Amino acid sequence: MKADFPVTGTTASELLRTDGIAKRFGDFSALSGIDLSVRKGEFLCLLGPSGCGKTTLLRIIAGLEAPSAGRLFMQQRDVTRLPASERDYGIVFQSYALFPNLDVAGNIAYGLKGRREDKQRRVTDLLDLIGLAGIEKKYPAQLSGGQQQRVALARALATSPGLLLLDEPLSALDARVREHLRREIKALQQKLGVTTIMVTHDQEEALTMADRVVVMNHGVIEQVGTPEEVYAQPASRFVADFVGHANWVDAVFSVETGVQVNQIGLSLQTLPALAVGQGALSLFIRPEDIVLHAHWEGGAMGEANTALADIEKIELLGGFYRVALNVPLWGNLRVNADVSRGDFQRLRLSPERRVPLTLPADKLRAYAKEDTGFASGAAA
Numbered sequence: 001m002k003a004d005f006p007v008t009g010t011t012a013s014e015l016l017r018t019d020g021i022a023k024r025f026g027d028f029s030a031l032s033g034i035d036l037s038v039r040k041g042e043f044l045c046l047l048g049p050s051g052c053g054k055t056t057l058l059r060i061i062a063g064l065e066a067p068s069a070g071r072l073f074m075q076q077r078d079v080t081r082l083p084a085s086e087r088d089y090g091i092v093f094q095s096y097a098l099f100p101n102l103d104v105a106g107n108i109a110y111g112l113k114g115r116r117e118d119k120q121r122r123v124t125d126l127l128d129l130i131g132l133a134g135i136e137k138k139y140p141a142q143l144s145g146g147q148q149q150r151v152a153l154a155r156a157l158a159t160s161p162g163l164l165l166l167d168e169p170l171s172a173l174d175a176r177v178r179e180h181l182r183r184e185i186k187a188l189q190q191k192l193g194v195t196t197i198m199v200t201h202d203q204e205e206a207l208t209m210a211d212r213v214v215v216m217n218h219g220v221i222e223q224v225g226t227p228e229e230v231y232a233q234p235a236s237r238f239v240a241d242f243v244g245h246a247n248w249v250d251a252v253f254s255v256e257t258g259v260q261v262n263q264i265g266l267s268l269q270t271l272p273a274l275a276v277g278q279g280a281l282s283l284f285i286r287p288e289d290i291v292l293h294a295h296w297e298g299g300a301m302g303e304a305n306t307a308l309a310d311i312e313k314i315e316l317l318g319g320f321y322r323v324a325l326n327v328p329l330w331g332n333l334r335v336n337a338d339v340s341r342g343d344f345q346r347l348r349l350s351p352e353r354r355v356p357l358t359l360p361a362d363k364l365r366a367y368a369k370e371d372t373g374f375a376s377g378a379a380a
Contacts, residue, residue, distance in 0.1 A: 014076075015040045015163065015195045016061065021070035023056050023219075030056045032219045034070070043189050043196045045206040048216035049242065054199045055167060057216075061197065062165055063087050075162065089163040090156030094171055096148045098140040098155075105136040108155045126154040129188065146177040153185065157192070164189070166198035170205065182209055203243050207231060215239050232286075237367045240284050247290070247335040249283035249359075251366075259283070259366070262331035266305050267361040280369035287322065289363035290337035293356040294347050305364075309335075309357040311349060323349060325357060 016038040023031040031053045038044050046054035059065035061072065063084030072080045079087060098107050108126055109119045127133050130150040140148055149169060156164060169185070170178045186209045189196050200206055206213045207227040215222045215230060215238075223235040234240035251261045259266045259281065266283070296308070312334075313324035321344045327333040337357070339349065349355065 013039050015074065016197075017073045018057075018061075019071045019073070021057065021060060021067050021072065023053070023060065023065065024068045030219050031060075031067075034221060036214065036221065036224070038195060038197060040195055041193045042211040043186065043198070043209060045210035045213050046197065046199045046216060047201070047203060047206040047213050047243075049201060052216040053219040054201075054214075054216050058165055058167055058197065058199050061163075062089060062091055087163075088161050089165055090159065090161040091165040091167065092149070092152045092156045092169045094168040096140070096145075096152045096172075098148055098152055100140050103137050103139050104132075104143075104151055107140070107151055108158050110155060111159050122158060123154075126158060129157075130154050131184070144177075145173050146181055149173065149181060150184070153188070157194070162195065164194045164196040166196065168199055168201070171200075171202070178205075185209065207243070213243075215242065217242070234284070234365070237282065237284070240365070240367075245287050245336065245338075247285050247287060249285070249330070249333060249335070249364075250369075251281040251283050253279060253281050253366075261333065262329070264307075264329060266359065266364070268364050268366060269362040270366070282367045282369055283359075284365045284367060285335075285359055285363050287336045287338040288320075289360060290335060291358040291360060292323070292337055292339060292343070292347055292349070293358065296356045305359040305361060306356055308354050311351055311353050311355060314349065314351055320344075321349070325355075327357060 014037055016036075018034050018036045021031055021034040021036075022029070034053075034057060046057060048054050056065060060067050063079075063082060063086075067080065070080075071078055074087065099110065102110065104127070105120070105123045108123045112119045112122060123136060124133070127135065130153060132147060132150055132154075135143070135147070140151070143151065153169070166185075170181055173181065182205060198205075198209065207230075210227055212224060213227055213230045214224050217238050223230055223239045225233070225235075230239060230243055234243065240246050249261055251259050251266065253259050257265065259268055261283075268283075292309075293306075307327050307329040309325040309327045311323060312326055315322045315324075317338075320341065321339045323337045323339055325335055325337060327335070335357075339347070347355065
């Protein structure tokens with residue numbers, strides 16, 4: 001990089017920052033005011049549905065696309081207009097993009113400079129690193145999809161870049177290979193300490209690989225947080241729906257009566273702060289957070305967020321069961337509860353049986369009905 005680039009006031013732990021990055025294609029706005037900080041050594045996932053702008057943002061970071069507005073800083077220097085060839089990164093695409101006429105050694109060494117012996121040594125070291133020693137002379141067509149992707153990763157790492165960009169690197173692979181490579185890429189990233197930004201639409205990839213997840217929708221960032229924060233404390237209804245499975249409960253709130261479902265009061269650990277003091281709510285709870293009981297244990301119906309529910313359907317999903325329930329007391333509310341195999345046997349669940357169900361107050365989150373943001377407020 002040139003020494004005359006203006007230096008920004010970023011911290012020493014920050015490798016990259018975007019300030020108000022926007023991208024327009026004619027009348028279509030692909031990105032709107034993206035502010036994001038990426039720390040040195042972290043694994044960051046850009047997560048979102050197709051068309052949300054995540055790949056466009058990655059291409060702008062890589063210098064493959066110019067922003068319509070905003071600035072990009074890398075290593076505390078403004079690189080917004082710097083060409084891709086002069087940015088310090090390696091990139092791996094979904095399609096691998098290996099040169100079919102070059103063998104593995106030629107592909108990995110393609111961007112390397114220096115003596116032939118040094119290149120050969122670097123190729124050997126990288127193949128050892130990705131667990132593919134001894135395939136130097138093979139061509140891409142002779143490799144499996146997983147092997148091709150690992151060679152593409154080795155090529156991206158060959159020049160020891162300060163930043164590694166991964167654009168849906170695993171989506172073309174079958175499920176078993178994808179799961180295996182997830183672990184390998186994460187372990188390799190941690191071993192090398194290379195700052196990594198990965199684009200994915202797969203929530204499982206993001207939750208298992210990332211140090212932080214950036215959830216995007218319609219060209220804006222909905223939430224940035226650790227996988228645990230994004231999953232357990234979604235900042236908007238979109239995040240709650242997109243990441244994991246969600247149950248939604250229609251409710252109303254007023255200062256006088258609190259939160260009610262079908263005129264039955266429910267307790268929430270955090271109550272919504274509504275400007276007018278009342279309004280319609282959507283309550284959110286994960287299927288695994290719903291508690292089923294073997295027997296009704298005293299108290300009135302509806303006490304402690306508990307009611308009787310009819311079992312309508314049971315599905316075995318490998319390590320757990322998903323139980324579809326209907327709760328007459330709460331206006332025939334339909335919810336799904338995920339139950340471990342052990343609990344399923346203990347509870348002796350079966351179709352058409354009625355079981356007590358509890359919505360724990362500390363697991364319920366409230367969203368204003370007309371809004372997508374979390375309606376936070378005073379503690380209950």
